[in-house]
Amino acid sequence: MDQLSLLGPFSLTVTELTHYLRQLFESDDVLQDVWVYGEISNLTRHTSGHIYFTIKDSGAALKCVIWKSLATRIRLPIQNGMAIEARGAIGIYEPRGEYQLYVSAVRSAGEGQLYQQFLKLKAHLEAEGYFDAAHKREIPPHPKKIGVVTSTSGAALQDILNTLRKRYRLAEIVLAPTAVQGFEAPSEIAGAIQRLNEREQPDVILLARGGGSLEDLWAFNDERVVKAVYNSAAPVITGVGHETDFTLADFASDLRAPTPTAAAVMATPDSSDLSASLNVLQTRLQNQVENICALKRERLALLSRRLRQNSPLWQVQSNRQRLDELAARCSRSLNNSLKLRRAGFEGTTQRLWTLNPFATLQRGYAIVTDEKGKVISSSHQVAVEDKIKVRVSDGSFGAKVTSRNEPSQEEAHRK
Secondary structure, three states: OOOOOOOOOOOOOHHHHHHHHHHHHHHOOOOOOEEEEEEEEEEEEOOOOOEEEEEEOOOOEEEEEEOHHHHOOOOOOOOOOEEEEEEEEEEEEOOOOEEEEEEEEEEEEEEOHHHHHHHHHHHHHHHOOOOOHHHOOOOOOOOOEEEEEEOOOOHHHHHHHHHHHHHOOOOEEEEEEOOOOOOOHHHHHHHHHHHHHHHHOOOEEEEEEOOOOOOOOHHHHOHHHHHHHHOOOOOEEEEEOOOOOOOHHHHHOOEEOOOHHHHHHHHOOOHHHHHHHHHHHHHHHHHHHHHHHHHHHHHHHHHHHHHHHHOHHHHHHHHHHHHHHHHHHHHHHHHHHHHHHHHHHHHHHHHHHHHOHHHHHHOOOOEEEOOOOOEOOOHHHOOOOOEEEEEEOOEEEEEEOOOOOOOOHHHHHHO
16 A cells, blocks of 8 residues: 655645545454444434444444345344444445444444443432322323423424424413533533423423434433422423433423424324314303203293283283173173073963963953952852943953852852
């Protein structure tokens, strides 16, 4: 390999320098077959079949690539947080000027130190009760004020704001900006949660950041953050990383969301659902009002009828009608009584006519009276030569008694 003088009078382009360094790496026998120990993070399985990840320790990180042709031969199910020993060759990816390990073999070296630290702290906090289910609180269904703890420069904030604007514009959004990665992040996150509770008193707090490696999310595994989440006066929803990422803050929160967007969804109702519910309630209220009005109308009509019935005018009208009915009954009764009396009168008249002496005259009999008009009913009442008056059916005439005969014993006996 030609050695270039870096002290010459001419300068190198970036491409030339990167190509030169690549030749140096590839000419070094040690770097072309080396075993490297580290912890896996940022593992990505590309659709092409290649596998990209980083192995790291407390001081440095190394990017790694496993080509598809070799990935099918590796039986170890590698995953984030796993400590491994990777064998391969060191090379440079010239377009980005990054050196990386092209892996040909992988063997397990046990769980990584960060993951061990994660499990140890998780067990400690769990024993102290920071993850107790009894401490979990209900998320208010219609929050009036929502606190957001996240970085102002991250995509998580925009995702949350966009989701809240689409779903629920009624809530006031209060941002407590904080670093979400790095040495100062744990204290800033804990302080932001505390300030929100003291100054703003939100109904719910969203603690969020985008995805990343285990070390990128390490601030959310800090004991100070866990205790701040646990002691928050407002319920906390965490949306840290992606769906497969879990932090200790997730275990301490009142509700864990798989992503920042999902956290915003869990914190708020959907305005379209609220609109539909309002329509249902409006219809139900309208029906109830109509039913109440109908019942009141019926009650009013009943009371009106009772009032009319108890009013003097109604009594007068009712009594007037009653009087008409009684008058009609009296008239019918009087007519019936007159008919009966008329019939009786006619019967009596008929009987009286039958017994009338003048009616007897019609049959050929006569009424004999003396000069004074006294009816003569016995021969003893007259003497010979007495003047008498005889009345017949069509008139009367005078007469003189010329003889008087005594009744025989048999006739006297019959009398």
